[in-house]
Amino acid sequence: MLGRLLSLSGLSESRCSICGIEFLDEDQDYICPDCLGDIRPFRPFEHTRLEWISSYRVFGRYEGALAEVIKLVKFKSAKPLAKALGEIVKEHMEEYIKETQPDMISWVPLHPFRLWNRGFDHNREILKGVGVGAEDILIRVRYSRPLASLGRKERAKRVRGAFRIKKEFIDVIGGKRILVFDDVLTTGATASSVAEELLSLGAEEIIFYFLAREE
Ligand SMILES: [Zn+2]
Secondary structure, three states: OHHHHHHHHOOOOEEOOOOOOEEOOOOOOOOOHHHHHOOOOOOOOOOOOOOOOOEEEEEEEOOHHHHHHHHHHHHOOOHHHHHHHHHHHHHHHHHHHHHHOOOEEEEOOOOHHHHHHHOOOHHHHHHHHHOOOOOOOEEEOOOOOOOOOOOHHHHHHHHOOOEEEOHHHHOOOOOOEEEEEEEEEOOOHHHHHHHHHHHHOOOOEEEEEEEEEOO
16 A cells, blocks of 8 residues: 555655665665664774874774665665765764864765766765865776775785876865875775875875774
8 A cells, every 4th residue: 555655656665775674765765764873973993003194083883784875875876875874974074174174175086987887976975965075186097896805915006006186186285184085994005095196296194084994
Protein backbone atom coordinates (compact mmCIF):
# COMPACT_ATOMS: atom_id res chain seq x y z
CA MET A 1 0.00 0.00 0.00
CA LEU A 2 2.69 2.42 1.04
CA GLY A 3 4.71 1.57 -2.02
CA ARG A 4 1.73 2.24 -4.27
CA LEU A 5 0.99 5.58 -2.64
CA LEU A 6 4.60 6.53 -2.99
CA SER A 7 4.83 5.66 -6.61
CA LEU A 8 1.66 7.67 -7.21
CA SER A 9 3.20 10.65 -5.47
CA GLY A 10 6.45 10.30 -7.35
CA LEU A 11 8.48 9.39 -4.27
CA SER A 12 10.11 6.04 -3.84
CA GLU A 13 10.96 3.89 -0.88
CA SER A 14 14.60 3.20 -0.25
CA ARG A 15 16.34 0.63 1.86
CA CYS A 16 19.08 1.94 4.13
CA SER A 17 22.37 0.30 3.20
CA ILE A 18 23.44 0.23 6.84
CA CYS A 19 20.47 -0.90 8.94
CA GLY A 20 18.21 -2.17 6.16
CA ILE A 21 15.03 -0.28 7.12
CA GLU A 22 12.91 1.30 4.45
CA PHE A 23 12.76 5.07 4.50
CA LEU A 24 11.88 8.08 2.42
CA ASP A 25 14.21 10.82 1.41
CA GLU A 26 13.76 13.18 -1.46
CA ASP A 27 17.46 13.93 -1.86
CA GLN A 28 19.33 10.70 -1.37
CA ASP A 29 18.19 7.13 -1.05
CA TYR A 30 21.14 5.31 0.47
CA ILE A 31 21.30 5.90 4.20
CA CYS A 32 18.38 6.52 6.56
CA PRO A 33 18.36 9.68 8.73
CA ASP A 34 18.97 7.64 11.90
CA CYS A 35 22.14 6.08 10.56
CA LEU A 36 23.34 9.44 9.19
CA GLY A 37 22.74 10.87 12.65
CA ASP A 38 25.05 8.24 14.14
CA ILE A 39 28.04 9.80 12.43
CA ARG A 40 29.72 11.89 15.09
CA PRO A 41 33.23 13.15 15.60
CA PHE A 42 35.63 10.88 17.35
CA ARG A 43 38.39 12.34 19.50
CA PRO A 44 41.05 12.53 20.57
CA PHE A 45 43.31 10.95 17.99
CA GLU A 46 46.86 10.13 18.79
CA HIS A 47 48.85 12.06 16.23
CA THR A 48 51.37 10.72 13.79
CA ARG A 49 53.55 13.32 12.15
CA LEU A 50 52.90 13.74 8.43
CA GLU A 51 55.79 14.97 6.33
CA TRP A 52 55.47 18.61 5.09
CA ILE A 53 52.25 19.13 7.05
CA SER A 54 52.35 21.35 10.10
CA SER A 55 49.01 20.33 11.58
CA TYR A 56 45.93 18.30 10.74
CA ARG A 57 42.63 17.15 12.16
CA VAL A 58 40.52 14.07 11.52
CA PHE A 59 36.77 13.88 11.98
CA GLY A 60 36.39 10.18 12.73
CA ARG A 61 37.57 6.64 12.27
CA TYR A 62 37.09 4.97 8.92
CA GLU A 63 34.53 2.47 10.16
CA GLY A 64 30.78 1.96 10.60
CA ALA A 65 28.37 4.48 9.12
CA LEU A 66 31.10 6.98 8.25
CA ALA A 67 33.04 4.44 6.16
CA GLU A 68 29.83 3.25 4.52
CA VAL A 69 28.82 6.76 3.51
CA ILE A 70 32.28 7.54 2.11
CA LYS A 71 32.20 4.34 0.03
CA LEU A 72 28.75 5.15 -1.35
CA VAL A 73 29.88 8.62 -2.29
CA LYS A 74 33.06 7.40 -3.99
CA PHE A 75 32.04 4.16 -5.57
CA LYS A 76 28.31 4.61 -6.17
CA SER A 77 28.51 8.30 -7.11
CA ALA A 78 25.96 9.23 -4.43
CA LYS A 79 26.27 12.98 -4.93
CA PRO A 80 23.52 14.20 -2.53
CA LEU A 81 25.07 12.03 0.17
CA ALA A 82 28.36 13.89 -0.31
CA LYS A 83 26.66 17.15 0.56
CA ALA A 84 24.90 15.56 3.54
CA LEU A 85 28.28 14.36 4.78
CA GLY A 86 29.61 17.90 4.53
CA GLU A 87 26.74 19.12 6.67
CA ILE A 88 27.56 16.48 9.30
CA VAL A 89 31.22 17.50 9.63
CA LYS A 90 30.52 21.24 9.29
CA GLU A 91 30.74 22.18 12.96
CA HIS A 92 33.86 20.12 13.59
CA MET A 93 35.69 21.47 10.56
CA GLU A 94 34.65 25.05 11.27
CA GLU A 95 36.13 24.73 14.73
CA TYR A 96 39.47 23.74 13.19
CA ILE A 97 39.27 26.63 10.71
CA LYS A 98 38.64 29.06 13.54
CA GLU A 99 41.66 27.75 15.45
CA THR A 100 44.05 27.74 12.51
CA GLN A 101 42.85 30.76 10.49
CA PRO A 102 43.95 29.56 7.04
CA ASP A 103 44.31 32.11 4.22
CA MET A 104 42.92 29.69 1.67
CA ILE A 105 41.02 26.41 1.62
CA SER A 106 41.28 23.76 -1.09
CA TRP A 107 40.87 20.00 -1.55
CA VAL A 108 42.68 16.98 -2.98
CA PRO A 109 41.18 16.64 -6.47
CA LEU A 110 40.34 13.61 -8.54
CA HIS A 111 42.25 12.89 -11.70
CA PRO A 112 40.31 14.39 -14.68
CA PHE A 113 39.66 10.89 -15.99
CA ARG A 114 38.06 9.83 -12.70
CA LEU A 115 36.10 13.06 -12.57
CA TRP A 116 34.76 12.35 -16.02
CA ASN A 117 33.78 8.84 -14.94
CA ARG A 118 32.10 9.82 -11.71
CA GLY A 119 30.55 13.09 -12.83
CA PHE A 120 31.58 15.05 -9.75
CA ASP A 121 34.55 15.56 -7.47
CA HIS A 122 33.39 14.17 -4.12
CA ASN A 123 35.78 16.25 -2.01
CA ARG A 124 34.58 19.44 -3.64
CA GLU A 125 30.97 18.34 -3.15
CA ILE A 126 31.53 17.56 0.53
CA LEU A 127 33.03 21.04 1.01
CA LYS A 128 29.88 22.52 -0.53
CA GLY A 129 27.97 20.76 2.24
CA VAL A 130 30.34 22.23 4.82
CA GLY A 131 29.62 25.61 3.27
CA VAL A 132 33.13 27.04 3.27
CA GLY A 133 34.53 28.86 0.27
CA ALA A 134 37.27 26.77 -1.32
CA GLU A 135 39.63 27.42 -4.22
CA ASP A 136 40.23 24.97 -7.04
CA ILE A 137 44.03 25.13 -6.77
CA LEU A 138 45.28 21.64 -7.55
CA ILE A 139 45.36 19.30 -10.53
CA ARG A 140 46.08 15.60 -10.23
CA VAL A 141 48.38 14.90 -13.13
CA ARG A 142 49.04 11.24 -12.60
CA TYR A 143 46.37 8.63 -12.89
CA SER A 144 46.88 5.77 -10.50
CA ARG A 145 44.89 2.73 -9.66
CA PRO A 146 43.44 2.66 -6.15
CA LEU A 147 46.27 2.55 -3.64
CA ALA A 148 44.46 0.30 -1.20
CA SER A 149 46.50 -2.79 -1.90
CA LEU A 150 49.87 -1.07 -1.71
CA GLY A 151 52.28 -0.74 1.19
CA ARG A 152 53.53 2.52 2.64
CA LYS A 153 56.68 2.88 0.51
CA GLU A 154 54.95 1.90 -2.70
CA ARG A 155 52.16 4.43 -2.05
CA ALA A 156 54.63 7.22 -1.44
CA LYS A 157 56.36 6.42 -4.73
CA ARG A 158 53.07 6.40 -6.67
CA VAL A 159 51.89 9.80 -5.47
CA ARG A 160 55.18 11.71 -5.59
CA GLY A 161 54.83 14.43 -8.22
CA ALA A 162 51.18 13.47 -8.78
CA PHE A 163 49.92 17.04 -8.22
CA ARG A 164 50.43 20.39 -9.89
CA ILE A 165 49.21 23.87 -9.01
CA LYS A 166 46.90 25.55 -11.50
CA LYS A 167 48.72 28.34 -13.35
CA GLU A 168 46.46 31.10 -12.07
CA PHE A 169 47.32 30.20 -8.47
CA ILE A 170 51.09 30.03 -8.73
CA ASP A 171 51.45 33.72 -7.89
CA VAL A 172 48.67 33.63 -5.32
CA ILE A 173 49.80 30.95 -2.87
CA GLY A 174 53.07 32.63 -1.83
CA GLY A 175 53.24 33.18 1.93
CA LYS A 176 49.80 31.64 2.49
CA ARG A 177 48.63 29.17 5.09
CA ILE A 178 46.57 26.70 3.09
CA LEU A 179 44.07 24.24 4.52
CA VAL A 180 43.57 21.22 2.28
CA PHE A 181 40.63 18.84 2.63
CA ASP A 182 40.74 15.11 1.87
CA ASP A 183 38.44 12.19 2.57
CA VAL A 184 40.54 9.39 4.01
CA LEU A 185 43.91 9.51 5.75
CA THR A 186 45.76 6.23 5.33
CA THR A 187 49.54 6.58 5.21
CA GLY A 188 49.49 10.31 4.54
CA ALA A 189 51.47 9.86 1.31
CA THR A 190 48.93 11.75 -0.82
CA ALA A 191 48.65 14.63 1.64
CA SER A 192 52.43 14.94 1.92
CA SER A 193 52.78 14.99 -1.84
CA VAL A 194 50.22 17.83 -2.10
CA ALA A 195 51.91 19.76 0.69
CA GLU A 196 55.38 19.36 -0.80
CA GLU A 197 54.16 20.78 -4.12
CA LEU A 198 52.44 23.77 -2.49
CA LEU A 199 55.44 24.55 -0.28
CA SER A 200 57.84 24.29 -3.21
CA LEU A 201 55.90 27.13 -4.86
CA GLY A 202 56.13 29.39 -1.85
CA ALA A 203 53.16 28.54 0.37
CA GLU A 204 54.02 29.28 3.98
CA GLU A 205 52.27 26.45 5.76
CA ILE A 206 50.07 23.48 4.84
CA ILE A 207 47.45 22.06 7.15
CA PHE A 208 44.94 19.28 6.48
CA TYR A 209 41.46 18.26 7.45
CA PHE A 210 40.43 14.64 6.86
CA LEU A 211 37.03 13.03 7.11
CA ALA A 212 38.28 9.71 8.34
CA ARG A 213 41.35 7.89 9.40
CA GLU A 214 42.01 4.32 8.44
CA GLU A 215 43.95 2.33 11.01
ZN1 LIG B 1 19.68 3.09 8.58
